[in-house]
Amino acid sequence: MKKLILIFLSFISFCFLSEVKAQIAEVSSPDGKLKLEVFSENGNALYSLNFQGKMMLEKSPLGLVTNESDFSKNLKFIESKKDIISKKYSNEKIKKSQVEYKANTLTVNFTNADQFNIGIEFQISDNNIALRYDIPPIKDHLSIVIQSEVTGYRFPQQTTTFLSPMMKPMTGFARTAPSYESGYKADAELGIKADYGYVFPGLFHIGNEGWILLSETGISSLYCASHLETTSEKNLYQVAYPNMKENNGFGSSGAAISLPGKTPWRTITIGDSLKPIVETTIPFDVVEPLYEPSQRYQFGKSTWSWILWQDNSMNYDDQTKFIDLASKLNYEFILMDALWDKNIGKDRMKELVQYAKSKNVGVMLWYNSNGAANDAPMGPRNKMSTSVERKKEMKWLKEIGVKGLKVDFFGGDKQETMRLYEDILSDANDFGLMIIFHGATLPRGWEVMYPNYAGSEAVLASEMLYFSEDVRKQEAFFATLHPFIRNTVGSMEFGGTFLNKFLTKSNKEKNRRLTTDGFQLATAVLFQNPIQMFGIMPNNLTDAPKLQLDFIKEVPTLWDETVFIDGYPGKYSVIARRHNDKWYVAGVNAEKTSKKLKLYLPMLAGKNLELINDDKNGNTFTKSVSINKKGEFEIEIQPNGGFVLKN
Secondary structure, three states: HHHHHHHHHHHHHHHHHHHHHHHEEEEEOOOOOOOEEEEEEEEEEEEEEEOOOOOEEEEEEEEEEOOOOEOOOOOOOEEEEEEEEEEEEEOOOOOOEEEEEEEEEEEEEEEOOOEEEEEEEEEEOOOOOEEEEOOOOOEEEEEEEEEEEEEEEOOOOOOOOEEOOOOOOOOOHHHHHOOOOOOOEEEEEEEOOOOOOOOOEEHHHHHHHOOOEEEEEEOOOOOOOOOEOOOOOOOOOOOOOOOOOOOHHHHOOOEEEEEOEEOOEEEEEEEOOOOHHOOOOOOHHOOOOOOOOOOOOOOEEEEEOOHHOOOHHHOOHHHHHHHHHHHHOOEEEEEEEEOHHHHHHHHHHHHHHHHHHHHOOEEEEEEEEOOOOOOOOOOOOOOOOOOOHHHHHHHHHHHHHHOOEEEOOOOOOOOOHHHHHHHHHHHHHHOOEEEEOOOOOOOOHHHHHHHEEEEEEOOOOOOOOOOHHHHHHHHHHHHOOOOOOHHHHHHOOOOOOOOOOOOOOOEEEEEEOOHHHHHHHHHHHHHHEEEOOOOOOOHHHOOOHHHHHHHHHHOOOOOOEEEEEEEEEOOEEEEEEEOOEEEEEEEEEEOOOOEEEEEEEEHOOEEEEEEEEEEOOOOEEEEEEEEOOOOOEEEEEEOOEEEEEEE
């Protein structure tokens, strides 16, 4: 009997020691609520995340595979190191102009079966994790190709998802996909396979435990962008690299890097509510500017004829009308879209730019990004895809006084395409030009990395409201998602805020708008981009109520603070933003019945405000209201409706 007891105790001791040995490192956030644990088990590197004592990510794989060596298995733990990071920075283009970032760091080093080393770096701030790989030289090799990652996210079984599928390569208009323009499904079950994976960011609801937002940041010319893939395990999602069929099959799917080298950051934001998701600055906290701005760039609002007047408006006379419209609205810009090169020409464009300047309006011009990646026929073509032509064109643009460009039709996440994004931005900065990307990938920290970057579409945006009745029917649904997913990780050039009742030039007969005017005004606050193209038309100067015109004249596009107030993705959303000392609280409702909410607005306690809202018939009105001393305020939002409160 004594022998059996000794054997049993030895077994217990072995299990205990094995478990201790399995966990090799841990680190917590500065506030102690978020805990990261790293494990080494059977040659695999794993991590888990615990928030306020609740498991949010179960043991999830780490590692990558290169053309020189495999760092995804047969890993042996060497050592771990800890440190602290603290910095302050300012950036007027993001949701919060002044940021103080504090994080605890952990670096865990491994060696693989070939006796080559790899480090895994973690930064853990309150509610956020950022992780990346650090690869030293491999013997005398100073370059490698990273072919794939096993970086994964293993969710608890009760999790539901809010994901947008990656589009099939070389499909859509003129074979320009993928362009991050698919819709989302709300509260879908775990593990539903998408043929080409899911785009970043992805939102996950961990039942009653909380929320997780996955994304990545710091993508430059030195790496490819990635996305999420399902796996054979229903609750495990992994990082995946671009599909080889993108860009007409040209270019690599992995990333070629110089050694020593680091991968981009994978980011994870965690909270027991949506507040940390909406307010996170992690995409910007862990990146740095790649070059100095060549000048002080100005951001703001723009008119845009194409969104409702379409291709036929790209002529000299119609563009003067939208220059005049911008001037009357006190907007900073006009965007002249595709085909200006053919229908207006460079000589007359010079005249238009001078006319706009006389009205104190800056001009932004549309360009086709390709070359050889797709079949989009609209011009100007072949001006942005090579260094020689790009610099010639940008020299002319600077000479005539153009302020910036909207470059369209990228379609792909390969490293070759990331290099094109960066080359356009870098060259444009040399000539004092701002850049907006359309038909493009998700921006990944670019507001900080590139000083002249002014936003990206990368969303099912306003143009699809013109082209698709189904999208018009889901406009409110998608609008309630963006503050929690797409727009929380990067600027989103949506191009909306329509006051036309019908989304046509004539403002009658077809393309009836299914959302209220209050909803449209609210999205001007809900959607954040340093330069926003608004869908205001010349006829709105006479057919829109004064309260609406006054609002669209004054609403800013730059914000000093963003605060989550209330909401649930796909149902309703209420966000507060501050510009200087002026607060705007905006909300929209995607449900089929009116929504009565009790809002908590401590920043406006005891204040008198102006309310813009819809009545039960969908008509927009304004009135003065007061917030009680507790900061409480009751509001009713109509179906497909919205409101704005402002001080």
